[in-house]
Amino acid sequence: MQIRAPRGTADIVPPDSSSWQRVERCMQETAELFAFQEIRFPIFEHTELFERGVGETTDIVSKEMYTFNDKGGRSVTLRPEGTASCVRALVEHGLYGGVLPVKWYYGGPMFRYDRPAAGRFRQFHQFGAEVFGSQEPSVDAEVIHLMIEIMNRLGLRDYELHMNSVGCPQCRQVFRERLLDFLEPVKDDLCQDCSARRERNPLRVLDCKVPKCQQAISGHPVMLDSLCEDCRSHYERVKAILAHHGTGFIQDDRLVRGLDYYIRTTFEVHLPAIGGASAVGGGGRYDGLVRELGGPDLPGIGFAFGMERLIGALGSQEAKEQEGPLFIALFDSDYELEADLMLARLRRAGFKAERDLNGRSPKAQMKYADKIKAPLVLMIGSDEIAGGFYTVKNMRQGGQNQVESVRILEECRRVIDNIREASK
């Protein structure tokens, strides 16, 4: 039987790979403009890092981890997300003792053993950023604005920024109790799932889509009303900064993220147009995580984008009209060496260029040049060799000239400029 890519994984083949390159470059450049620096960390870590960092009650840790024992008997896990590794690296290198805040970005594959669905994979890719060492609301806004800026630069306009504050452990406890009090009298009206959720994680009940649950919980208490004074003023300040920048957002009382470490500000970016899994990125503040992983009490905040979802959304609105390489048509195989010299000259001058590698007929070479969208073709044959020139054909506008060898590069540049000018 034929070997296929494992369930939930996917190859990224041309021309899709060039979309990926473009998006990755955009994210890196934007993060650099915001003065973030790249960090790279292992694709697998000690299992304990995620158990402690992400939280043992989360779905990610309790049932979605790619965990195995290596040959030394250590339990290791393919990283399901990036934040825990960033924190580990920060602590491991003692960087909390240096210049603060530390602003990092990263990208690469993540792994979660989940059932694949639209926009959900077992190996997927994230681009994320983290800031350590400041609990100012301005950092929350900066991180959110980095996300927004990336969305804008990618040309994705119809996004929604959802925001909420989940408070600190103290006020969350207050809210939890209020919510439990609220749910007690209506518990018999809830669906089965929610009855179970009510005990384990009552906040999730708010997110249930079953109509009768929504009906039963109408008028439920919201987190915002239970925030302590510090959490409230922090969140108000974050919102004020966003408003000052004209950044619109939707207050989403039910935005309760699935990772245990979040406190205070949480946010998600949605693209409603892609349906089902509309969240293309999300994040929040996680003061306390650094300490939890053995470091000092250093605040942190970050986000991650889901590359597949983002690029999937982009694909539908992006008509990629890429310019192909210059092509050298070799009309007489006796002059193969001359053609190769010319090819090298073009490439050294910075032109993307290639020639026929399949021994095709002249006609077939021209067809090929057309298929690869070559803007121009340099023809080399006995006439050219005898006359000491090359024939340069403009494949977009038609027409061809005989050009002496020393003026070739100049002519190529001229033709390409003409074509580009005309296509504007």
Add this chain to the structure above:
RNA sequence: GUGGGUGUAGCUCAGUUGGUUAGAGCACCAGAUUGUGGCUCUGGGGGCCGUGGGUUCGAGUCCCAUCAUCCACCCCA
């Protein structure tokens, strides 16, 4: 993890109440007077019909299993 749909050439799909060598469009390759693309025409290569069982004289067509994929739930990126 739960429920449902789908699985025929590289891609999008047709395949009649199960019946002989499985089709189309696009793509690919080659020709249409000798060194020239895009249009048109002609020809060609390529499928053990996802895989494994079963029913039958006979299965792409029916049944079961399995794998993959999609949708919803769940969860999130």
